[in-house]
Amino acid sequence: MAGIYIHVPFCKTRCHYCDFFKSTNLAFRKQYLEKLLEEIRERSDFFEKNNTPVQTIYFGGGTPSLLKVEWIEKILESIQTNFRVIDNVEITLEANPDDLNFEYLKAIKNIGINRLSIGVQSFFDEDLKRMGRRHNALQSRSALEWAFKAGFQNVGIDLIYGLPWSDSNLFLSNLDVLQEYPIVHLSAYHLTIEPNTQFGKLKLQKKLFEIEDSKSEKLFWNLHDKVEQLGFEHYEISNFCKEDYFSRHNSSYWNNEPYLGVGPGSHSYDGNHRYWIKPDLHQYVTKGYSEGLSCESLTTTDRFNEYLMLGLRTQKGIDIKRMMENFEEFWINIQPKVQKWLDSDFLECEDGYIRGTRKGWFVIDGVIKDLFLVD
Structure with missing residues (x-):
């Protein structure tokens, strides 16, 4: 999509x-x-x-x-x-x-x-x-x-x-x-x-x-x-x-799908790169979008962190199978931290997904921050 x-x-x-x-x-x-x-x-x-x-x-x-x-x-x-x-x-x-x-x-x-x-x-x-x-x-x-x-x-x-x-x-x-x-x-x-x-x-x-x-x-x-x-x-x-x-x-x-953002201040994503247009209306209407267009290539760590963050903010949660297929080494690396949050009832594992519990979902941003990997 x-x-x-x-x-x-x-x-x-x-x-x-x-x-x-x-x-x-x-x-x-x-x-x-x-x-x-x-x-x-x-x-x-x-x-x-x-x-x-x-x-x-x-x-x-x-x-x-x-x-x-x-x-x-x-x-x-x-x-x-x-x-x-x-x-x-x-x-x-x-x-x-x-x-x-x-x-x-x-x-x-x-x-x-x-x-x-x-x-x-x-x-x-x-x-x-x-x-x-x-x-x-x-x-x-x-x-x-x-x-x-x-x-x-x-x-x-x-x-x-x-x-x-x-x-x-x-x-x-x-x-x-x-x-x-x-x-x-x-x-x-x-x-x-x-x-x-x-x-x-x-x-x-x-x-x-x-x-x-x-x-x-x-x-x-x-x-x-x-x-x-x-x-x-x-x-x-x-x-x-x-x-x-x-x-x-x-x-x-x-769900980490590609999207194109047009207009000043918009962002785009193609799966491997992020693009953004400078939030400058005057520049946009006088010189067009290309003058303010920037791009960054996402590392595997960036993509892993994004999938982690976006998944845990949803009711469905993180698909463990997809994690293993795309980020096996990284997923294994954070297992001790994941287990810590499971043991303390902030996360739960069910039907192949890991998601926030009632106790954990409101503070899920803190859980995500703890699980993030750094290059």
Whole structure:
């Protein structure tokens, strides 16, 4: 499986927690589109070595819903022209609730968008205001109603938990909305206060702090239990879905499949190399992608560590047989550490897979760090 990610680096405003590459200068959207189409044409041979058809297309950002319908259509037409794309390709658009109306949603569905990821973040106006979101709770509900009215079936929402001013009961009441609408996917992210953000500045001023680890863990498992009770599968540490509605695009990342990222700030992977384009919008629109394109070759250790990290973040876990086939020496090398985590009930071994336990999954990043190998 192969995927194409389109980075749309535009936002009307910058949220207080966000450190993603984006620009609030919307004047460059037309030039961006021209250079993006040029990049898609020039990188049309990216998957030729693996002869892999494109099965997923993902518009991320930034705020892809700031693109006009005709621009999205041009991008999709260019991808269809320059790549081998399967008939039932998954095409996702990330969207902000206040950008959406029934006419826009109907139009993007007609040109091929078949999956929506709506950045709700919270259904409480106080949360939204304090996070610097530009929509309100009513707009989120309206966006959901219009999406289903327009005929979308594969609709997911994003929520943020671990807000310092909130409490677990208030956050968990957000999940009641999953019963009010036929939502099939949930991405729930714990708030992390990044240095170069408005929240980061407040942290330096000692006006805002992350919640305690013990509270974070309790909230994580309360979230897990309630969403599973609603019929969702917790298939990746931050992602839940109804049966068969997992994100095929994101799963290609976790399964170590090749993907092409286009647009400033995007990343690509072909199995042996990582590529990235400098997050510089001005350079991109004036000189094109190639001026800011960089590449690194992955060592066997790099690939082993990546497979380890991505596998342990999923419910399925690490395929031991695949580890032995591809990284036998490395896998044998870390067995004492793996056994340590098995003995302490942070990992479990079942049906040929090693995965995090209920005790271990919330702190799985620490387990992964311990198991990493260094060249």
